Amino acid sequence: MAEIFDFFVIGAGSGGVRAARIAAMHGAKVGIAEKSRFGGTCVIRGCVPKKLLVYASRFAEDFEVAESFGWGKVAASFDWPTLIANKNKEIARLEGLYLEGLQKTGVTTFHEEASFENATTLRLSSGKIIEAKHILIATGGKPSRAQFSGAELAMVSDDILELKRQPKHLVVVGGGYIGIEFACVFAGLGSKVSIINRGASILRGFDSETVQELTAALQKRGIFIHYHAELKTLSRNGAGLRAELTSGDILECDDVLLATGRTANTETLHLDAVDVKTNDKGAIIVNEKSQTSIPNIYAVGDVTGHIALTPVAIREGHALADTLFGNKTWQADLATIPSAVFSTPELGSVGLSEEQAHQRFKNIKIFCTRFRPMKTAMAQMHEKTFMKLVVDADTDIVLGAHMIGEGAAEMVQLLALPLRLKAKKADFDATMALHPSSAEEWLTMRMPKALLPAKDIKTEVRRS
DSSP: EEEEEEEEEOOSSSSHHHHHHHHHHHHEEEEESSSTTTTTHHHHHSSHHHHHHHHHHHHHHHHHHHHHEEEOOOOOOOOOOHHHHHHHHHHHHHHHHHHHHHHHHHHHEEOOOEEEEETTTEEEETEEEEEEEEEOOOOOOEEEESSSGGGGGGGGGHTTOOOOSSSEEEEOOOOOOHHHHHHHHHHHTTEEEEEEESSHHHHSSOOHHHHHHHHHHHHHOEEEEEOOEEEEEEEEEEEEEEEEESSSEEESSSSEEOOOOEOOOTTTTTTTGOOBBBBBTTTTTTOSBOOOOSSTTEEOGGGGSSOOOOOOOOHHHHHHHHHHHSSSSOOOSSSSSOEEEEEEOOEEEEEHHHHHHHOSSSOEEEEEEEEEOHHHHHHTTTOOOEEEEEETTTTTTTEEEEEEEEEEHHHHHHHHHHTTOOOHHHHHHSSSOSSSSGGGGGGOOOOOOOOOOOOGGGOOOOOO
């Protein structure tokens, strides 16, 4: 006999869990199925464990800075297995909280796979039949695996979080934010790191000047970037690996990480049984209400191929549950989304890049500042913090904010609010600064830099 629900969610990641909990709080009978671990990509094998590794990678520099403040030289040693064991404990704790939160709100949980029989019927891997008036697909994405000789010898991001030992030399394929973040983690922990980047610049889509600042900082930290190159073949070389690049370069290394993108996780859903439409990359097509081509079936988060950020999935799931069961129709506001690359140094960005602003507005002003942070001045470190504001010259509205340096993510999160409210540069200028702080620099940039016409803007490529 089928178990009947008002709302059933496939996938217990951030978006699915939020939708399930909110729907249940509105009084709906809700079920959720997860074939792996509750918490999904972000909590189990994505942003949370990665951020823990980021913190670990930054302590060596903190120890170095401490000496300039009078602390004796720290005889520190790093142990990779200890980090991974403690990371796993924390992830297990968070997984338990996710499961507990669902159960406390009355959501029925199933630790198994679900697939479609028809538009209102699902079959679980145990054989159990589920009937639901509304069904949400929130199965997220998974790392892409490039096709080349020896690809099976490489890792993806899921694998690298479970490494048993730290590589002496790591090769990262891909210059997107996942690749850059892991490159910085292992470089900070003392590994030699090489990045293979297909294009002329890393972090495609971010403000190009900000990317140039980060690129220079990465290279000064010893990270070598191979531009205009791809991984051609990978083979065993004793206990290590031999990577041959399309550029002709040969890299001898311990491990290779493929960070070349992610794909929608839909293979086991049997979408053909209900004719849910997908795009040419396999992501589920939805409208602005998260509705698929089948009216009672919805999708949120990375499985839709839209903006692959956890807070976006959470907002979409919350909006859907409120709309269906809370008598409150709304949609996630995707106009001003802050983002961060947890590199070292950190990159934070919100709003339009300089290039995007030139495409959409007739006249813009750019305000920039570079300075050495007080924290590292006495240690004679020369890496500078970089901040940039993009302003519409005709209305004075701030269109974008970009930063490289300590606390970039935290600052950009707060800057998202004035940008969403369409604050003007004059509002920034009139706001009292807090001194001494790095954040005050956002309020003290007075002179715009000279700009070339939009058509003459060129991206400088700094090669390793």
